[in-house]
Amino acid sequence: MRTGETLLELVRGGGARSLFVVGTGKNVGKTVAMRAIAAAASARGLTVGLTSTGRDGEAIDAADSLAKPRLFLQPGCVVATARNLLPEHPASEMLDVTGWPSASGSICFARVRRAGYFEIAGPPTASAIRECVDRFFSYGCDQAIVDGAQDRVAALAGGGDAVIVATGAASARTIEDAVDDIRALVLRLGVPACDPQKPMLKITGALTASRAAQLVSAREERQIVVRDPTQIAMHGKALLGMRGRLDVRCERPLRVVAATIASIGRDRYFEPRAFADAVAQATGLPTFDVYAGTMVRAA
Amino acid sequence: MKFAGLIDAVTAGALQAAWMNAALSPVSEPGRRAADLLRPFVRGEESDANDRAQLVMRFAGRIDAKRVDAMRDALRGSPDPLPAISRAAMGDVLDDAQFLELQRFLDAAARIDALLDGEEAPLVDEACAALARTLERGRAGKFGFYLADNFDASLSAARADADRAQAEYDSARGRLAQRVAQALGRDEPPAGEFIVMRESVPQLPQGVRAIREAPTYYLCELELDAPAVEALGKRDAANARVAAAEQSARVMLSKNVRDAVQALETLTVRAGQLDLLLAHARFAQRYDCVAATIEPGAGIAFAQARYLPLKAELDAQGRRYEAISIELRDVAVLTGPNMGGKSVALRTCGFIALLAAFGVPVPAQSAALCLFDEIAWLGIGASEDGGGLLSSFAREVVRLQEILSRDSTRMLVLVDEFARTTTPYEGKALLVALIRVLRRRGRVAFIATHLAGIARDARVRHFAVRGLRNIPRARSGDLDAALAALADSMDYAVVEVGESAERHADAIALAHLLGLDEEIVAEAGTVLAEETGMSWIR
Numbered sequence: 119m120r121t122g123e124t125l126l127e128l129v130r131g132g133g134a135r136s137l138f139v140v141g142t143g144k145n146v147g148k149t150v151a152m153r154a155i156a157a158a159a160s161a162r163g164l165t166v167g168l169t170s171t172g173r174d175g176e177a178i179d180a181a182d183s184l185a186k187p188r189l190f191l192q193p194g195c196v197v198a199t200a201r202n203l204l205p206e207h208p209a210s211e212m213l214d215v216t217g218w219p220s221a222s223g224s225i226c227f228a229r230v231r232r233a234g235y236f237e238i239a240g241p242p243t244a245s246a247i248r249e250c251v252d253r254f255f256s257y258g259c260d261q262a263i264v265d266g267a268q269d270r271v272a273a274l275a276g277g278g279d280a281v282i283v284a285t286g287a288a289s290a291r292t293i294e295d296a297v298d299d300i301r302a303l304v305l306r307l308g309v310p311a312c313d314p315q316k317p318m319l320k321i322t323g324a325l326t327a328s329r330a331a332q333l334v335s336a337r338e339e340r341q342i343v344v345r346d347p348t349q350i351a352m353h354g355k356a357l358l359g360m361r362g363r364l365d366v367r368c369e370r371p372l373r374v375v376a377a378t379i380a381s382i383g384r385d386r387y388f389e390p391r392a393f394a395d396a397v398a399q400a401t402g403l404p405t406f407d408v409y410a411g412t413m414v415r416a417a
Numbered sequence: 418m419k420f421a422g423l424i425d426a427v428t429a430g431a432l433q434a435a436w437m438n439a440a441l442s443p444v445s446e447p448g449r450r451a452a453d454l455l456r457p458f459v460r461g462e463e464s465d466a467n468d469r470a471q472l473v474m475r476f477a478g479r480i481d482a483k484r485v486d487a488m489r490d491a492l493r494g495s496p497d498p499l500p501a502i503s504r505a506a507m508g509d510v511l512d513d514a515q516f517l518e519l520q521r522f523l524d525a526a527a528r529i530d531a532l533l534d535g536e537e538a539p540l541v542d543e544a545c546a547a548l549a550r551t552l553e554r555g556r557a558g559k560f561g562f563y564l565a566d567n568f569d570a571s572l573s574a575a576r577a578d579a580d581r582a583q584a585e586y587d588s589a590r591g592r593l594a595q596r597v598a599q600a601l602g603r604d605e606p607p608a609g610e611f612i613v614m615r616e617s618v619p620q621l622p623q624g625v626r627a628i629r630e631a632p633t634y635y636l637c638e639l640e641l642d643a644p645a646v647e648a649l650g651k652r653d654a655a656n657a658r659v660a661a662a663e664q665s666a667r668v669m670l671s672k673n674v675r676d677a678v679q680a681l682e683t684l685t686v687r688a689g690q691l692d693l694l695l696a697h698a699r700f701a702q703r704y705d706c707v708a709a710t711i712e713p714g715a716g717i718a719f720a721q722a723r724y725l726p727l728k729a730e731l732d733a734q735g736r737r738y739e740a741i742s743i744e745l746r747d748v749a750v751l752t753g754p755n756m757g758g759k760s761v762a763l764r765t766c767g768f769i770a771l772l773a774a775f776g777v778p779v780p781a782q783s784a785a786l787c788l789f790d791e792i793a794w795l796g797i798g799a800s801e802d803g804g805g806l807l808s809s810f811a812r813e814v815v816r817l818q819e820i821l822s823r824d825s826t827r828m829l830v831l832v833d834e835f836a837r838t839t840t841p842y843e844g845k846a847l848l849v850a851l852i853r854v855l856r857r858r859g860r861v862a863f864i865a866t867h868l869a870g871i872a873r874d875a876r877v878r879h880f881a882v883r884g885l886r887n888i889p890r891a892r893s894g895d896l897d898a899a900l901a902a903l904a905d906s907m908d909y910a911v912v913e914v915g916e917s918a919e920r921h922a923d924a925i926a927l928a929h930l931l932g933l934d935e936e937i938v939a940e941a942g943t944v945l946a947e948e949t950g951m952s953w954i955r
Contacts, residue, residue, distance in 0.1 A: 233583060
């Protein structure tokens with residue numbers, strides 16, 4: 119199984135030119151998945167644009183001083199990253215320096231001219247991340263990839279993107295907890311499109327847990343329609359609790375195409391096959407273990 | 418623009434100085450720095466103020482709006498070069514992003530020179546042009562910059578060596594990864610960390626190192642063999658040579674920038690000044706402005722002037738705006754119906770005076786005025802300083818005393834319905850007294866009021882808004898429609914009048930139009946007729 123290629127095929131097979139990799143927490147393998155897909159895309163001759171809502175590719179995690187997966191990018195890739203994180207060597211082709219601020223300097227766009235290690239820390243706002251994706255295409259990229267933290271999924275609101283969800287031993291104490299987390303995330307991001315023929319109640323702004331509780335107690339039977347899945351401001355058990363009791367729909371659905379797992383956490387291990395099987399069953403998504411080079415589908 | 422000294426926060430709010438600032442705002446950082454240095458002309462600088470306004474008008478007349486916009490677009494898209502210039506001046510080595518910023522800035526300046534087409538002295542001098550030519554060697558695509566091979570003789574060779582070394586390392590590592598993949602039965606040669614299940618192999622194959630162990634699997638990475646380690650060493654050495662060559666190119670380029678620092682600083686300042694000029698010229702073009710004549714004698718006079726913030730609002734709603742003409746030499750009273758534009762007339766005076774003070778053309782057919790030391794607003798729209806502790810009247814009094822205590826000798830005072838919330842007879846007494854004091858102190862002032870007989874008792878000129886020509890008979894019950902009907906029926910012209918013109922009963926008509934209860938309207942009409950003999954316009 120060539121996991122990077124298969125993931126890329128799932129993304130591009132559906133026509134999506136932009137991909138968001140969204141995780142249930144830190145260190146759940148988002149960067150590893152992104153790296154595998156970027157490498158597969160480069161090998162296929164596609165020009166890749168990469169950015170991140172957090173910080174990727176640094177050798178050592180600034181939070182806990184432990185090693186992190188690095189990003190070795192091939193010539194032609196375009197990155198949107200903070201100007202102070204761009205390596206002096208090898209020199210990159212500078213495309214633009216934006217006015218978007220970040221802790222490590224304003225965000226710039228650069229094209230990789232010579233293969234090397236890169237750190238990526240993109241803009242802090244969802245709207246700027248969205249604009250990054252558009253700018254990648256203006257620079258001739260065939261595939262945009264965004265490493266997106268869960269709390270920044272508003273950047274997905276433009277629609278037309280593919281989403282890969284990632285979970286791992288680093289973000290949960292047990293396989294069951296990790297599975298609950300990713301099931302809730304997929305449930306949230308995978309909210310189906312509304313049916314215009316059926317009665318609906320449109321929610322302006324966010325659908326919060328308290329609003330959902332009100333609707334449940336009022337025995338609301340109409341479709342509850344939000345603009346897009348990022349408007350659902352509920353996580354974990356609250357979201358799972360709403361399932362089956364409200365018919366939540368959206369105007370602009372997202373397309374979640376796959377899940378990935380990382381069975382190695384800083385403090386614990388999960389059994390990889392059991393973990394992948396459980397995630398596949400819970401989400402119904404093809405589930406990849408990039409570390410093991412395997413993929414399982416729900417039975 | 419910095420208004421400090423000319424107007425305070427209350428007056429800035431009343432005259433919508435923020436709108437003015439936005440409308441006159443430059444588009445680039447150098448332009449914003451130039452705007453920050455802008456200060457109002459002061460008495461004795463009338464000639465300079467005239468020259469500045471004439472300069473703006475000549476520029477606006479010579480360069481059409483399309484070209485002005487194109488130049489502003491060039492400036493808007495150009496980065497601020499100052500940080501890079503400052504770093505170079507200090508002897509620092511610039512990074513590639515700074516070279517890109519300098520190149521973009523020089524591109525913008527060259528584009529502006531092309532658009533000016535010889536009608537102004539060119540921005541880019543020979544030193545800057547030489548630097549632009551040097552940076553041009555790094556142009557990538559249309560707008561990019563790359564530390565290209567042709568910057569340093571050693572770069573090309575070092576990069577070619579590094580490419581070969583990278584290929585050799587990729588090959589050596591690839592062979593190893595392929596062997597490992599075969600040994601582990603994987604389709605994909607491993608990259609980075611990977612998992613090997615314990616049950617799948619009796620022991621880890623050669624070339625694989627376990628970095629962590631779990632009960633059922635190993636977390637592994639490739640262990641480079643001797644050929645791969647040797648290739649890695651060569652690659653790192655080659656990369657180090659590339660890094661040295663790249664740094665050498667940056668040092669050379671930074672020296673070129675340092676040699677042009679003075680020219681770049683001059684260019685930055687001139688670009689900023691041009692940005693400001695473009696902003697003012699575009700304002701003059703967009704709002705059909707004229708250069709006001711700045712005179713030494715106190716007073717303000719204009720014909721067909723527009724208070725632009727309101728006009729913009731009305732334009733957006735597709736509603737009519739009526740320009741006004743006023744001549745004010747000392748103190749005068751302004752009366753007129755509610756919603757007739759008294760406050761707007763006052764604001765127009767302040768707006769025109771404010772623009773003229775900065776040498777900016779004014780939105781009028783003609784204007785002649787002096788340079789005021791201060792413009793002060795008293796009345797509706799003033800801040801609510803004092804909060805709930807002070808009544809409306811008390812706040813007005815505090816504000817008035819604060820204005821009177823200022824020692825500027827040439828002040829434009831705009832008073833909007835002072836003492837409207839106290840008893841009419843005391844309000845009148847206070848207002849007449851205020852006018853007399855302002856006259857004695859030589860202020861230029863415009864006093865809007867509903868109180869009757871003020872101009873006569875204070876012996877000052879009296880202006881009035883002409884007011885309602887008629888009132889539409891039908892009441893629509895729709896506020897927007899009522900306001901539109903009112904605007905169509907109102908003659909907003911400000912004219913000098915005699916005392917007899919004061920007696921109107923427009924307020925009851927207005928209340929009727931705006932949908933006030935019929936019973937109250939009828940009763941009010943009866944009371945008005947009984948007490949004054951007047952009838953309200955139906």
